[in-house]
Amino acid sequence: MxxxxxxxxxxxxxxxxxxxxxxxxxxxxxxxxxxxxxxxxxxxxxxxxxxxxxxxxxxxxxxxxxxxxxQANDIAYVIFTSGSTGRPKGVPITHQNLAALLKAVFSQLTLGNDDRVPLLHSTSFDFSVWEIWSVLAVGGALIIPNRHELHGQAFTRMLVDQGVTVLNQTPAEFAMNQASMTAEIDKLSALRTIIFGGDKLHSRILVDWVSRCPLERCRIVNMYGITETTVHASYHEVIADDLDRSSIPIGQFLPGFEFRIRSGHGQADKTLLRGPLELAGCQVTSGYLNDKQKTEAAFYHSGHKRYYRTGDIVELTEDGALIVVGRSDNQISLNGFRIEPEEIESVLTQATSSSELLVYKATIRNTDILVCLVSTDEQLDSKSVIATLSDHANKHLPAFMRPMKYLSVSALDKNENAKIDRKKNQAFIEELQAGGMS
Known part of the structure; x- marks a missing residue:
């Protein structure tokens, strides 16, 4: 690279x-x-x-x-993200976008040539962009662990042995690793900052860690961002009072960003308390690679500024904290990846023309997974259909987009226009999460 x-x-x-x-x-x-x-x-x-x-x-x-x-406007990298039409979208990020990211984050977070940062994420996931170029830009050390060092006790030993100072984690990764990290807390003396990104951060996964490792010793930073806005767009350093919230705020937007919250009437305003978030600034990409239609749907110009419609619903609380509360579309955020369920459905439908299906995110035993809801009538063997879908997913979808569970139902609920109703069928997933279906 x-x-x-x-x-x-x-x-x-x-x-x-x-x-x-x-x-x-x-x-x-x-x-x-x-x-x-x-x-x-x-x-x-x-x-x-x-x-x-x-x-x-x-x-x-x-x-x-x-x-x-x-040159500044030359493309530095292109990361392909999930696309709702069944084909991935290419997001080209320029050297100017990347330089703006580093400059903006360094204004809030100091890294130096004595820092040691592990590369924990696939280069196809843009969290890796921050991991790689942030520490190399300041002359620090980029640690590249072996595959077996990414989880559990081996992960913690790697942090200790390598003297890691800054750790980047998605909330799901930290939830898996914190037990082994907490057990060796006295040996993690070099660790001074944990940066979260890629998904909503809930306070419940931080409480035990902070009780053993105070924020004064190792600070915790929550960052919000999207591939289209060059990894990170906001910064929030967690304080003790945040642990009383359900979700940790995403904080203030980095220097160079401007934001709008759009009302249900299509008006854009900074003063609205809740609505879809739109971002402009020097980190916002120019659009999707060789795809004018998707670019025009997601980006628009207002004066000399180009705004990106993030699709995230944000809420401004009474104390001024900005929190992500949902989506304006069907996009799923899972382990740091933003996934369009329609792309998965489009691929899986190729394997079975006789069954209808929908894909959701579900939380089973405190773990977020993808679930495929598939209709199988009396003439179809549900086990055979599910086996076919699973095999097709393994052959045609990347690992992070493969459903971990398939749920067979007799029929999917439809609306008055005889079209599958995603919201109505959410009831099946809620029953599954409550333990009523298997």
């Missing part, structure tokens, strides 16, 4: 183990000129694929004359 930056190229990360169909979609939509991989499937199927060893042996970059100074 550093080499690509050096030659003025952009990188397009793909999660390891992604289904071949997904990789080919990204490859075609991005217009990539080279696929660098150690996956034999891609080397065989992509005409411009090459392994790192092949590049080294070919001595592709021979002299410094091959280096090109990049």
């Amino acid at each position: 550093i080499a690509l930056m050096k030659i003025g190229a952009a990188y397009v990360p793909i999660a390891p183990g992604s289904p071949l169909t997904r990789v080919q979609q990204v490859y075609e939509q991005s217009g990539s000129t080279l696929v660098l991989t150690d996956d034999s499937r891609l080397i065989e199927s992509c005409p411009r694929a090459a392994s790192l060893m092949q590049l080294i042996e070919a001595d592709v970059v021979r002299t410094s004359q091959s280096l090109r100074a990049w």
Whole structure:
């Protein structure tokens, strides 16, 4: 990635183990000129694929004359996110966007050359952008753990052995890791900051940790952001009073951002107390790669400013705290990934033309998962249908978009226009969460 930056190229990360169909979609939509991989499937199927060893042996970059100074508006990277039409959306982020992110966050959070930050997230997840470039920009150390060091006791040992000072976590990851971290709290003397991002942060997962590790010793920062706004858009340092709230505020927007809260009548205003959030600023991308229709639907200009419709519903509380309370559409936030259920449904429907289905997020035993609700009538073997759907998901969807549970029902509820009603069918998921269905 550093080499690509050096030659003025952009990188397009793909999660390891992604289904071949997904990789080919990204490859075609991005217009990539080279696929660098150690996956034999891609080397065989992509005409411009090459392994790192092949590049080294070919001595592709021979002299410094091959280096090109990049411009501010050149694309630094493209991350593909879930798309409601069944195809992923490419979000191009420029060097200017990335530089604006670092400048804005560094105005609130100090990192230095003595910091040690682990790379815990896939490069296809934009949290990694912050992990990588923030610490390298200040001359600190980027720690790259082995796969077995990402969870549990091995994770905590890695933090201790590497002297990690700044830790980036989604709330779900921290919930899984905090027991082992708390058990070794005395050995985590170097850890001074935990940064949360990627999903709503609930106070309940912080209470036990803070009781053992006071905020004066290790501060906790909650950051809100979206791929389209270059990772982080807001900053909030958690204080003791926040633990009495249900959800931790997302805080103030970073320097360079302007926000609007849109009313139900379509009016935009900063003074409204609740509504869909729209953001403008130098971190906001220009739109989706080679997709004018989706760009026009999600972005608009007001004067000389370009606003992005985040789709997040925010609420301004009486004490001035800004909290994300929901969505204006069906998008799901899961473990840091923003997922369009319609994309999953579009892919799964290809495997079964005789069944109707919907995808939801459900919380089962304190764990958020994707659940596929599928209708199977008396003439269909529900186990066979579910097995077919699961197999199809494994072949055509990345891991973070695969339903963990399939729930068979006799029929999906419809509205007066005979169309499947997503809100009505939510009742099945609520019953599942309450333990009434299996």
